[in-house]
Amino acid sequence: MSLLSVEDLVVRHGLLQAVRGVSFSIERGETLALVGANGAGKTTLLRAIAGAHQPAAGRVLLDGADLTNVPSHRRVGMGIALVPEGRKLFVQMTVEENLLLGRTAGRPGEWSVDRVLDMFPNLKPRRHAKTGHLSGGEQQATAIGRALMSNPEVLLLDEVSLGLSPLIVDRVYAALQGLIASGTTIILVEQDLNRALAVSDRVICMLEGRVALEGPSKAVSRDQVTKAYFGLHRKSPGSVPA
Amino acid sequence: MSNQIIQGILLGGYYALIACGLSFMFSVMRIINLAHGSLAVFAAFALWWLASRFHIPPFVGLLIVLPLMAAIGWALQRFLLERSARGGALLPILTTFGLAIVIDNMLFEQFGADTRSLAPYIGSLSYDSWEWPGSIYVGKLAVIMFATAVILLGGLQLFLTRTRLGRSIRATSEDPDTAGLVGVDARRANAIAASIAMVTVGLAGAFLGMRATFDPYAGAPQLLFAFEAAVIGGAGSLWGTLVGGIVLALAQTLGAQVHPQGFLIGGHAVFLVVLFVRLSTSGLGLRGLLRLPSRSAS
Numbered sequence: 001m002s003l004l005s006v007e008d009l010v011v012r013h014g015l016l017q018a019v020r021g022v023s024f025s026i027e028r029g030e031t032l033a034l035v036g037a038n039g040a041g042k043t044t045l046l047r048a049i050a051g052a053h054q055p056a057a058g059r060v061l062l063d064g065a066d067l068t069n070v071p072s073h074r075r076v077g078m079g080i081a082l083v084p085e086g087r088k089l090f091v092q093m094t095v096e097e098n099l100l101l102g103r104t105a106g107r108p109g110e111w112s113v114d115r116v117l118d119m120f121p122n123l124k125p126r127r128h129a130k131t132g133h134l135s136g137g138e139q140q141a142t143a144i145g146r147a148l149m150s151n152p153e154v155l156l157l158d159e160v161s162l163g164l165s166p167l168i169v170d171r172v173y174a175a176l177q178g179l180i181a182s183g184t185t186i187i188l189v190e191q192d193l194n195r196a197l198a199v200s201d202r203v204i205c206m207l208e209g210r211v212a213l214e215g216p217s218k219a220v221s222r223d224q225v226t227k228a229y230f231g232l233h234r235k236s237p238g239s240v241p242a
Numbered sequence: 243m244s245n246q247i248i249q250g251i252l253l254g255g256y257y258a259l260i261a262c263g264l265s266f267m268f269s270v271m272r273i274i275n276l277a278h279g280s281l282a283v284f285a286a287f288a289l290w291w292l293a294s295r296f297h298i299p300p301f302v303g304l305l306i307v308l309p310l311m312a313a314i315g316w317a318l319q320r321f322l323l324e325r326s327a328r329g330g331a332l333l334p335i336l337t338t339f340g341l342a343i344v345i346d347n348m349l350f351e352q353f354g355a356d357t358r359s360l361a362p363y364i365g366s367l368s369y370d371s372w373e374w375p376g377s378i379y380v381g382k383l384a385v386i387m388f389a390t391a392v393i394l395l396g397g398l399q400l401f402l403t404r405t406r407l408g409r410s411i412r413a414t415s416e417d418p419d420t421a422g423l424v425g426v427d428a429r430r431a432n433a434i435a436a437s438i439a440m441v442t443v444g445l446a447g448a449f450l451g452m453r454a455t456f457d458p459y460a461g462a463p464q465l466l467f468a469f470e471a472a473v474i475g476g477a478g479s480l481w482g483t484l485v486g487g488i489v490l491a492l493a494q495t496l497g498a499q500v501h502p503q504g505f506l507i508g509g510h511a512v513f514l515v516v517l518f519v520r521l522s523t524s525g526l527g528l529r530g531l532l533r534l535p536s537r538s539a540s
Contacts, residue, residue, distance in 0.1 A: 050423055076425035088420040090413050101413050104406065105425030150425055 001064055003028045003185055004049070004080075004154050009058035011041075011048045018044040020209035021058070026154070026202075029183045033190055033200035033217065037229060040206040042189045043085050046156045049187075050082035051075040062153070077105035079153030083160060085189075087143040091132030095123055095142050098131055102149030109151025116145035119175050137168035144175070155179070157188040161195070173199065193225060207231050245378050250495035252380060254471075254488030255388030256449060260464055261471035262394055263442040265483045268472070270402075270415040270435045273323055273334050277342040278443060279465030284345055285311055285447030286360065286456050287353060293363040300360045300448055308444045315440030319433045342461060349458035360451035368452060387449050391487070394442060395480045402480075411435045470513040473520075489516075 005025035011018050019041040026032050034042045047053045049060050051072030060067045062078055070078070081102075089098055099113050117124050120141035126134060131142055140160055147155060157176075161169040173195065180186060180199060190196040197203060197217045205213040205228040213220070213228035227233045264278045275281075285307055292303040318341075326337040361368035364383075371379040402408040413421040414431040421428050450456055450464060467490065475486020490509050497508015 052419060052423055071427075072422040073425050073427045076423070082423050084420060084423060088417065088423075090416045090420070092416055093409070093412060097409055100406070101409055101421075101424050101426065103425075104410055146424060 002026060002061075003030075003063060004187075005061045006045075006049065007059045007061065009045070009048060009060065010056045011044050011053050012056045013044070017056075018209055019048065019055075022206070022209070022211055023058075024204055024211065024214065026185060026187060028153075028185055030202065031180050031186045031188070031200045033188055033196035033203045034206060035190065035193060035196050035203060035225060035229065036206035036212075039208075041209040042206055043158055045206070046082060046158050046187065046189060047084075050080055050156060052082070073105065076150050076152075077107060079107065079151075080156065081147035081150045081152035081154070082156040083143050083147045083158060085158040085162065087139050089131040089139055089142055089146070092130060094128050094130055095134070095138075096127050098142050098146050099149050102146035105150050107151040111148045111151050113149075116148060119148075119178065120145060122171075136164050137171065140164060140168075140172055141175070144172070148179075152184075154185045154187065157186060159189050159191065161190065161192060169195075193222060193229075197222070197225070205229055244376065246495050246499060247492065248374075248378055248380060249384070250492040251488050252384040252388050252491075253495065254484070254491035255384070255391040256453065256487070257467050257471040257490050258391040258395065258475075258484040258487030259387060259442070259449060260446040261468040261475070261483045261487055262391070262398070262480070263439040263446065264465075264468045265472040265475070265480065266398060266442065267436070267439040269479070270411050271319075271323070271432055271439075272331075272415065273327070274338070275439070276335060276338040276465065277345060277461075278338075278468055279461030279463070280342040280345040280349075281311075281314070281440065281443045281461075282447035282450055282464050283456050283458065283461045284349060285444040286451035287349055287358070287458075289448055289451055290358050290360055290363075291353075293360065300363050300452060304444070304448055307448070308441050311440040311444035312437040315437035316433045318440070319436035320429075323436065324429065324432065342465075346459055346461060353458060355457060357455045357457045358451070359455040360448070361453075364452055383449075383453055387453065390445065390449070391484060394445065395484050398438070398442075399480050407431075407434065467509075470509060474513055474516045 002025035007023050009019055009022045022041070022045060034045070036042050044053060048055050051067065051070060055068070062080065067075060067078070090101065096113055099116055117127065122138060123141050123145070126138055131139060134142065144157070144160065160172055164172065176199065188196070188200070197220070200217045203215060203217045203220055203225065204211055205225050207228060212231065212233065213225060260282060264275060267273050267275050288307045288310065289300045289303045292298040292306060293300055298306070322337055322341070323334050326333040367383055370382045372382060372385070373379055402412055410421070410426045410431045411434065413424070413426055414428045418428040421431070471487040471490045472483055473486070474489050475482030475484065489512060493512035494505045494509040497504035497511070500508070
């Protein structure tokens, strides 16, 4: 059985249908990359999996259990952790306090403040600094660490490279490689296609709320993804209803 | 003079105590509770009722009233504030204003217009004093109140910074949506915060009843003092609340020294001065406020 599966998920923001009947599943230990243009529904999809948005239709299943009526804070306890877009740290609180908050759900596991600091050594001297005063890279490291502190089964990463310098992004991805190698199940949203294809086992390209392309990252060519990204794979783009 | 200052500081402890719940609720739940004073008077009436009807001394009665206040706080958040908060920022304020009117009139209906006090039930504590060096006499009750305020504010500060539940409450106040995503039950955190606030209101009500008299409509002045102390101390800062209470009380004591009727005026004057200084340093000065219409017209 798949660890996490999404079945015909529909999510609306008022009248806007951001996710229109998306289905996929992910096996334990797999890394799935979600790519797509701005507004394709990637962030909404991740937030719906994490429980921050109620779907209008469809289901999210974790280990076969239906999560539809489970609020976000209990999903963390069941093993779903989201690193939200824009990091969303508690800026009035210190790095350590943010990390400790990640442990609120109380899932047993091996992650601790010290282990997160070992993974991101640049946070060590900032342990007691308020996160509002940190650099973008340090904030991103704290946000990832906070999610890891809940000892998740599935880690959802939403644009972890957003607003970071290329050098810092390299560092963040080096840390992620360690996680991937250790068998953590990851769904990541990434704008940088090369990076997305390099770290993932499988890639899903979203277009206007739907899955436009799905395939193993090794087998999918950059060209195919680009076409799906812009909707060029359709036979007659003009006649397809939006 | 030093006598006035010491008495003023001790009175500040009482103001800090009544401002504590208001400041706590504002800082962690972003709710200005206009029923604050009425709820304190309600607690005082509950203690008075237990004492006069069942001969339970007020300090023992707190063992019953404080859990009751906690339960009221929980229910208030779950059934009233949480729902009204969905209607925008103004609605919770109006809700608590309405609640204050309901509580005041229910107390009036139940207990009548008579002025009550808990002083008869605490024996000599209501008038006993200690003599400090320099033949300064300080009331035992005033010292107990001040110590309670320091312990309560310090305890809350430690609770918020050092415990898991305290961190959850702070996270919820900063960003309830993200708090949910890291595993915090935001509804529960808010309900617990409201319970804690109401327990401090219960304590404030007890000391209000012991140090002075109260009647069903005594809530409004208490709210005013609490509000002034909280604003002077910087709304939302717990230690600031203690400083605010002391500054307010000192201003009142010194005001009374200047003129027999200067007690309240002294407090209000300091409150207004602090308010205008705050506004002008935050770029929203009196001048800015006055200039605003002409600027929008041009």
